[in-house]
Amino acid sequence: MNDYPYSTNIILTDDLYADYGGHFNDSTPAQRNAAYWIAERQLCEDLETFLLPTIVTGTYLFRPTDKFLVLEHTYINNIIMTRFIDTEEYTYWSQAGTDNVYISLRDDKRGLVDIHWLIGRCNCSSHTAYPYKIQEVYTAGFSSGTSLNPDILLALTTYADILLNEVVGYGNEAPGDIGVQNYSNQQYSEERVKLVRTSFGTSARAQFVKKLIEKYRRKRYVGLGV
Numbered sequence: 001m002n003d004y005p006y007s008t009n010i011i012l013t014d015d016l017y018a019d020y021g022g023h024f025n026d027s028t029p030a031q032r033n034a035a036y037w038i039a040e041r042q043l044c045e046d047l048e049t050f051l052l053p054t055i056v057t058g059t060y061l062f063r064p065t066d067k068f069l070v071l072e073h074t075y076i077n078n079i080i081m082t083r084f085i086d087t088e089e090y091t092y093w094s095q096a097g098t099d100n101v102y103i104s105l106r107d108d109k110r111g112l113v114d115i116h117w118l119i120g121r122c123n124c125s126s127h128t129a130y131p132y133k134i135q136e137v138y139t140a141g142f143s144s145g146t147s148l149n150p151d152i153l154l155a156l157t158t159y160a161d162i163l164l165n166e167v168v169g170y171g172n173e174a175p176g177d178i179g180v181q182n183y184s185n186q187q188y189s190e191e192r193v194k195l196v197r198t199s200f201g202t203s204a205r206a207q208f209v210k211k212l213i214e215k216y217r218r219k220r221y222v223g224l225g226v
Contacts, residue, residue, distance in 0.1 A: 004044065009036035011051050011147055012156050020150075020157035025168045032164065039160040043152075046199040047216055048111075049075040050141030051152075059085075059135045062115075071111035073140035074218040079105055079113065080138055084131040092131075110218045111140070142216075155212040159200050 014032060018024070024032070044050050050073070058072050062084075082103050084093040095102050104114040115134065146152065200206040 004041045012036035022157045022161050035160040035163040039156045051147040053141040057137050062131045069113040074111045076108045077139040083135040085133040087132045151212045155209045
């Protein structure tokens with residue numbers, strides 16, 4: 001995924017954090033804002049999209065055998081511009097949008113683009129039959145309505161709370177929020193179900209965050225007749 005473009009939190013606020021069960025404890029506003037921003041960035045990286053529509057530019061090698069172009073993000077709102085570039089970095093053809101016979105958005109949720117490009121269209125300076133690279137300018141991300149869904153807000157709040165607990169020292173299962181599978185203390189012991197590794201950690205709370213946003217995840221090739 002491209003570098004995260006936001007330098008401050010864009011969804012979570014103190015009010016939303018408190019409404020969804022977050023704990024301020026002895027944290028400062030700067031610490032909370034850092035936790036909010038990290039939580040938003042991590043969720044975006046996990047789902048490969050943004051919490052709000054964001055304009056992205058990505059450059060991809062062109063392979064004539066590929067049946068479609070896989071963008072770096074899911075939940076594509078629209079294709080703004082497609083540029084065909086040769087080996088000398090010369091843009092010999094640009095095509096706006098998808099309202100044409102050359103570019104089609106095959107699957108907006110999975111970020112798949114068809115390039116209906118024919119040999120003979122190329123006028124590149126290197127005199128090759130195909131372009132060397134394709135540059136896509138597109139908008140990716142959830143609508144503001146989706147980003148404010150209760151499951152998204154609860155996931156953000158839970159992970160921000162995990163992060164904040166690491167700073168102020170309250171509430172996580174163990175330092176670093178490690179997933180504890182076996183526990184024994186005097187005459188009491190317990191063994192939990194197997195924990196999986198997630199982008200949010202290995203603890204039970206991290207598993208909870210993963211489950212909350214699982215329905216928004218879009219695997220690129222699953223269910224496609226290609």
